[in-house]
Amino acid sequence: MTGLIAIGAAMAVMTGVGAGIGIGIATSKATEAIARQPEAKGDINKALLLGCALAEATAIYGFVVAVLIVLFLK
Protein backbone atom coordinates (compact mmCIF):
# COMPACT_ATOMS: atom_id res chain seq x y z
CA MET A 1 0.00 0.00 0.00
CA THR A 2 2.81 2.41 0.89
CA GLY A 3 4.32 1.86 -2.55
CA LEU A 4 1.07 2.78 -4.25
CA ILE A 5 0.77 5.93 -2.14
CA ALA A 6 4.30 6.92 -3.13
CA ILE A 7 3.47 6.36 -6.81
CA GLY A 8 0.33 8.48 -6.45
CA ALA A 9 2.30 11.32 -4.86
CA ALA A 10 4.93 11.08 -7.61
CA MET A 11 2.23 11.32 -10.28
CA ALA A 12 0.80 14.42 -8.59
CA VAL A 13 4.23 16.06 -8.67
CA MET A 14 4.43 15.37 -12.45
CA THR A 15 2.52 18.65 -12.87
CA GLY A 16 5.94 20.23 -12.45
CA VAL A 17 6.82 19.09 -16.01
CA GLY A 18 4.21 21.38 -17.51
CA ALA A 19 5.22 24.33 -15.36
CA GLY A 20 8.89 23.80 -16.24
CA ILE A 21 8.22 23.69 -19.97
CA GLY A 22 5.93 26.73 -19.75
CA ILE A 23 8.39 28.87 -17.79
CA GLY A 24 11.21 27.76 -20.11
CA ILE A 25 9.31 28.86 -23.22
CA ALA A 26 8.26 32.14 -21.58
CA THR A 27 11.82 32.94 -20.54
CA SER A 28 13.27 32.12 -23.96
CA LYS A 29 10.74 34.40 -25.65
CA ALA A 30 11.39 37.17 -23.10
CA THR A 31 15.13 36.92 -23.77
CA GLU A 32 14.50 37.21 -27.50
CA ALA A 33 12.22 40.19 -26.94
CA ILE A 34 14.79 41.97 -24.77
CA ALA A 35 17.52 41.29 -27.33
CA ARG A 36 15.34 42.77 -30.05
CA GLN A 37 14.13 45.75 -28.03
CA PRO A 38 16.32 46.44 -24.99
CA GLU A 39 14.46 49.66 -24.12
CA ALA A 40 11.25 47.70 -23.34
CA LYS A 41 13.07 45.65 -20.70
CA GLY A 42 10.96 46.79 -17.75
CA ASP A 43 7.62 45.96 -19.33
CA ILE A 44 8.88 42.61 -20.63
CA ASN A 45 10.19 41.71 -17.18
CA LYS A 46 6.82 42.46 -15.60
CA ALA A 47 4.90 40.38 -18.14
CA LEU A 48 7.40 37.55 -17.75
CA LEU A 49 7.09 37.58 -13.99
CA LEU A 50 3.30 37.51 -14.18
CA GLY A 51 3.37 34.60 -16.64
CA CYS A 52 5.88 32.70 -14.54
CA ALA A 53 3.83 33.21 -11.39
CA LEU A 54 0.70 31.87 -13.09
CA ALA A 55 2.52 28.93 -14.73
CA GLU A 56 4.26 28.06 -11.50
CA ALA A 57 0.93 27.89 -9.67
CA THR A 58 0.10 24.57 -11.37
CA ALA A 59 3.33 23.06 -10.09
CA ILE A 60 2.53 24.34 -6.61
CA TYR A 61 -0.94 22.82 -6.71
CA GLY A 62 0.56 19.49 -7.74
CA PHE A 63 3.04 19.70 -4.91
CA VAL A 64 0.37 20.54 -2.34
CA VAL A 65 -1.73 17.60 -3.55
CA ALA A 66 1.31 15.30 -3.31
CA VAL A 67 2.02 16.41 0.26
CA LEU A 68 -1.61 15.88 1.18
CA ILE A 69 -1.51 12.37 -0.34
CA VAL A 70 1.61 11.47 1.64
CA LEU A 71 0.23 12.90 4.86
CA PHE A 72 -3.38 11.81 4.85
CA LEU A 73 -3.35 8.40 3.10
CA LYS A 74 -1.78 5.89 5.36
Place this chain on the structure above:
Amino acid sequence: MEDFATELMSELENKISFIIPIFGGIPVPTAVVATWGIMAFLMILTLIFVRNLKMVPKGPQIYVEALVGFINNFFGEILGEEGKRYIPYLGTVLIYIACANLAGLVGVTPPTKDLNITAGLAFMSIILIEYSGIHEKGGKGWLKSFVQPMAILAPINILELFIRPLSLCMRLFGNVLGAFVIMEMIKIVIPAVIPVPFSFYFDIFDGLIQAYVFVFLTSLFMKEKMEEYK
Protein backbone atom coordinates in the same frame (compact mmCIF):
# COMPACT_ATOMS: atom_id res chain seq x y z
CA MET B 1 8.58 7.03 4.74
CA GLU B 2 6.23 6.53 7.66
CA ASP B 3 8.66 8.29 10.02
CA PHE B 4 9.13 11.12 7.58
CA ALA B 5 5.38 11.53 7.17
CA THR B 6 4.79 11.77 10.92
CA GLU B 7 7.70 14.19 11.29
CA LEU B 8 6.35 16.38 8.49
CA MET B 9 2.90 16.26 10.02
CA SER B 10 4.20 17.47 13.38
CA GLU B 11 6.08 20.30 11.64
CA LEU B 12 2.98 21.31 9.72
CA GLU B 13 0.75 21.57 12.75
CA ASN B 14 -0.06 25.09 13.80
CA LYS B 15 1.41 25.05 17.25
CA ILE B 16 -0.20 27.00 20.08
CA SER B 17 2.26 29.25 21.91
CA PHE B 18 0.17 30.21 24.91
CA ILE B 19 -3.41 30.73 25.96
CA ILE B 20 -4.89 34.08 27.00
CA PRO B 21 -6.80 33.29 30.21
CA ILE B 22 -9.99 35.27 29.47
CA PHE B 23 -13.37 34.12 28.13
CA GLY B 24 -12.43 30.52 28.92
CA GLY B 25 -9.01 30.76 27.26
CA ILE B 26 -8.13 32.09 23.78
CA PRO B 27 -5.41 30.00 22.11
CA VAL B 28 -2.70 32.07 20.39
CA PRO B 29 -0.88 30.25 17.54
CA THR B 30 2.88 30.64 17.03
CA ALA B 31 2.28 32.33 13.68
CA VAL B 32 0.39 35.14 15.41
CA VAL B 33 3.19 35.62 17.91
CA ALA B 34 5.70 35.72 15.05
CA THR B 35 3.51 38.31 13.32
CA TRP B 36 3.48 40.42 16.50
CA GLY B 37 7.27 40.13 16.55
CA ILE B 38 7.49 41.34 12.94
CA MET B 39 5.11 44.21 13.70
CA ALA B 40 7.22 45.28 16.68
CA PHE B 41 10.40 44.98 14.61
CA LEU B 42 8.99 47.13 11.77
CA MET B 43 7.56 49.63 14.25
CA ILE B 44 10.94 50.06 15.96
CA LEU B 45 12.70 50.43 12.58
CA THR B 46 10.14 53.06 11.59
CA LEU B 47 10.63 55.00 14.82
CA ILE B 48 14.42 54.91 14.44
CA PHE B 49 14.55 55.89 10.78
CA VAL B 50 12.01 58.73 10.72
CA ARG B 51 13.85 60.72 13.36
CA ASN B 52 15.59 63.92 12.31
CA LEU B 53 14.37 63.86 8.73
CA LYS B 54 16.05 66.53 6.64
CA MET B 55 15.27 68.21 3.34
CA VAL B 56 18.59 67.04 1.95
CA PRO B 57 18.80 63.31 2.82
CA LYS B 58 21.89 62.06 4.55
CA GLY B 59 22.98 58.68 5.88
CA PRO B 60 20.25 56.06 6.44
CA GLN B 61 17.55 58.44 5.21
CA ILE B 62 18.84 57.88 1.65
CA TYR B 63 18.06 54.15 1.86
CA VAL B 64 14.63 54.71 3.38
CA GLU B 65 13.78 57.23 0.67
CA ALA B 66 15.04 54.84 -2.00
CA LEU B 67 12.78 52.07 -0.66
CA VAL B 68 9.72 54.32 -0.46
CA GLY B 69 10.48 55.71 -3.91
CA PHE B 70 10.76 52.20 -5.32
CA ILE B 71 7.40 51.16 -3.82
CA ASN B 72 5.66 54.35 -5.00
CA ASN B 73 7.07 54.01 -8.53
CA PHE B 74 6.30 50.32 -8.82
CA PHE B 75 2.66 50.55 -7.75
CA GLY B 76 2.14 53.96 -9.29
CA GLU B 77 3.06 52.58 -12.71
CA ILE B 78 0.57 49.73 -12.41
CA LEU B 79 -2.33 51.48 -10.67
CA GLY B 80 -2.07 54.90 -12.26
CA GLU B 81 -3.30 58.19 -10.82
CA GLU B 82 -6.64 56.94 -9.43
CA GLY B 83 -4.96 54.06 -7.55
CA LYS B 84 -2.50 56.20 -5.57
CA ARG B 85 -4.58 55.91 -2.40
CA TYR B 86 -3.98 52.13 -2.17
CA ILE B 87 -0.19 52.32 -2.33
CA PRO B 88 0.44 52.51 1.47
CA TYR B 89 -1.54 49.31 2.10
CA LEU B 90 0.15 47.38 -0.72
CA GLY B 91 3.58 48.59 0.39
CA THR B 92 2.88 47.46 3.95
CA VAL B 93 1.82 44.01 2.77
CA LEU B 94 4.94 43.78 0.60
CA ILE B 95 7.23 44.62 3.53
CA TYR B 96 5.32 42.32 5.88
CA ILE B 97 5.41 39.27 3.58
CA ALA B 98 9.09 39.85 2.80
CA CYS B 99 9.89 39.96 6.53
CA ALA B 100 7.69 36.94 7.20
CA ASN B 101 9.40 34.85 4.52
CA LEU B 102 12.84 35.89 5.74
CA ALA B 103 11.95 35.08 9.37
CA GLY B 104 13.22 31.52 8.80
CA LEU B 105 16.77 32.90 8.63
CA VAL B 106 16.75 33.98 12.28
CA GLY B 107 15.25 30.73 13.50
CA VAL B 108 11.61 31.81 13.72
CA THR B 109 9.07 29.62 11.91
CA PRO B 110 7.87 31.76 8.99
CA PRO B 111 4.27 32.88 9.74
CA THR B 112 3.41 32.39 6.04
CA LYS B 113 3.82 28.62 6.55
CA ASP B 114 0.48 28.81 8.40
CA LEU B 115 -2.38 28.53 5.91
CA ASN B 116 -4.56 30.79 8.08
CA ILE B 117 -2.18 33.75 7.66
CA THR B 118 -1.99 33.47 3.88
CA ALA B 119 -5.76 32.95 3.71
CA GLY B 120 -6.24 36.12 5.76
CA LEU B 121 -3.93 38.10 3.47
CA ALA B 122 -5.71 36.79 0.37
CA PHE B 123 -9.10 37.63 1.90
CA MET B 124 -8.01 41.22 2.55
CA SER B 125 -6.68 41.40 -1.01
CA ILE B 126 -9.96 40.33 -2.62
CA ILE B 127 -11.90 42.80 -0.46
CA LEU B 128 -9.54 45.58 -1.53
CA ILE B 129 -9.79 44.50 -5.19
CA GLU B 130 -13.60 44.61 -5.15
CA TYR B 131 -13.64 47.80 -3.07
CA SER B 132 -11.40 49.56 -5.56
CA GLY B 133 -13.84 48.59 -8.30
CA ILE B 134 -16.84 49.87 -6.35
CA HIS B 135 -15.05 53.08 -5.39
CA GLU B 136 -14.04 53.80 -8.96
CA LYS B 137 -17.22 52.90 -10.86
CA GLY B 138 -19.94 53.01 -8.18
CA GLY B 139 -22.08 50.04 -7.12
CA LYS B 140 -23.98 49.90 -10.39
CA GLY B 141 -20.88 49.99 -12.54
CA TRP B 142 -19.28 47.31 -10.37
CA LEU B 143 -22.27 44.99 -10.81
CA LYS B 144 -22.27 45.73 -14.52
CA SER B 145 -18.64 44.69 -14.77
CA PHE B 146 -19.73 41.10 -14.08
CA VAL B 147 -21.59 40.84 -17.39
CA GLN B 148 -18.77 42.30 -19.46
CA PRO B 149 -17.57 41.63 -22.14
CA MET B 150 -20.76 39.59 -22.60
CA ALA B 151 -23.53 38.24 -20.41
CA ILE B 152 -22.64 34.59 -21.01
CA LEU B 153 -19.35 35.07 -19.14
CA ALA B 154 -21.10 36.08 -15.90
CA PRO B 155 -20.62 32.70 -14.15
CA ILE B 156 -16.89 32.78 -14.88
CA ASN B 157 -16.63 36.36 -13.59
CA ILE B 158 -18.40 35.36 -10.38
CA LEU B 159 -16.20 32.27 -10.00
CA GLU B 160 -13.18 34.56 -10.26
CA LEU B 161 -14.27 36.14 -6.97
CA PHE B 162 -13.36 32.86 -5.28
CA ILE B 163 -10.57 31.61 -7.54
CA ARG B 164 -8.42 34.74 -7.17
CA PRO B 165 -8.06 34.74 -3.38
CA LEU B 166 -7.73 30.93 -3.39
CA SER B 167 -4.88 30.98 -5.87
CA LEU B 168 -3.16 33.94 -4.14
CA CYS B 169 -3.39 32.11 -0.82
CA MET B 170 -2.29 28.70 -2.11
CA ARG B 171 0.58 30.16 -4.15
CA LEU B 172 2.17 31.85 -1.16
CA PHE B 173 1.47 28.95 1.21
CA GLY B 174 2.58 26.27 -1.27
CA ASN B 175 5.83 28.05 -2.06
CA VAL B 176 6.80 28.56 1.57
CA LEU B 177 5.73 25.02 2.47
CA GLY B 178 7.53 23.56 -0.55
CA ALA B 179 10.75 25.36 0.31
CA PHE B 180 10.40 24.18 3.91
CA VAL B 181 9.80 20.50 2.99
CA ILE B 182 12.67 20.43 0.49
CA MET B 183 15.03 22.03 3.03
CA GLU B 184 14.02 19.41 5.62
CA MET B 185 14.70 16.61 3.11
CA ILE B 186 18.11 18.03 2.20
CA LYS B 187 18.97 18.33 5.89
CA ILE B 188 18.06 14.66 6.41
CA VAL B 189 20.27 13.51 3.50
CA ILE B 190 23.27 15.84 4.04
CA PRO B 191 23.21 17.75 7.33
CA ALA B 192 26.26 20.02 6.73
CA VAL B 193 27.50 22.66 4.22
CA ILE B 194 25.32 21.57 1.24
CA PRO B 195 22.07 23.07 2.67
CA VAL B 196 23.62 26.57 2.76
CA PRO B 197 23.35 27.50 -0.96
CA PHE B 198 19.93 25.86 -1.12
CA SER B 199 18.88 27.93 1.85
CA PHE B 200 19.99 31.06 -0.02
CA TYR B 201 17.78 30.13 -2.94
CA PHE B 202 14.72 28.88 -1.08
CA ASP B 203 14.69 31.21 1.92
CA ILE B 204 15.95 34.50 0.49
CA PHE B 205 15.38 34.51 -3.28
CA ASP B 206 12.12 32.58 -3.35
CA GLY B 207 10.72 34.38 -0.30
CA LEU B 208 11.33 37.83 -1.80
CA ILE B 209 10.00 36.80 -5.23
CA GLN B 210 6.82 35.49 -3.64
CA ALA B 211 6.27 38.68 -1.64
CA TYR B 212 6.72 40.64 -4.88
CA VAL B 213 4.38 38.36 -6.85
CA PHE B 214 1.64 38.56 -4.20
CA VAL B 215 1.36 42.36 -4.22
CA PHE B 216 2.03 42.51 -7.96
CA LEU B 217 -0.94 40.25 -8.71
CA THR B 218 -3.14 42.10 -6.21
CA SER B 219 -2.40 45.45 -7.85
CA LEU B 220 -2.91 44.00 -11.35
CA PHE B 221 -6.34 42.66 -10.37
CA MET B 222 -7.18 46.04 -8.81
CA LYS B 223 -6.18 47.83 -12.00
CA GLU B 224 -8.36 45.45 -14.00
CA LYS B 225 -11.33 46.14 -11.72
CA MET B 226 -10.79 49.89 -11.84
CA GLU B 227 -10.58 50.44 -15.56
CA GLU B 228 -13.66 50.72 -17.73
CA TYR B 229 -14.28 47.96 -20.20
CA LYS B 230 -13.78 49.24 -23.72
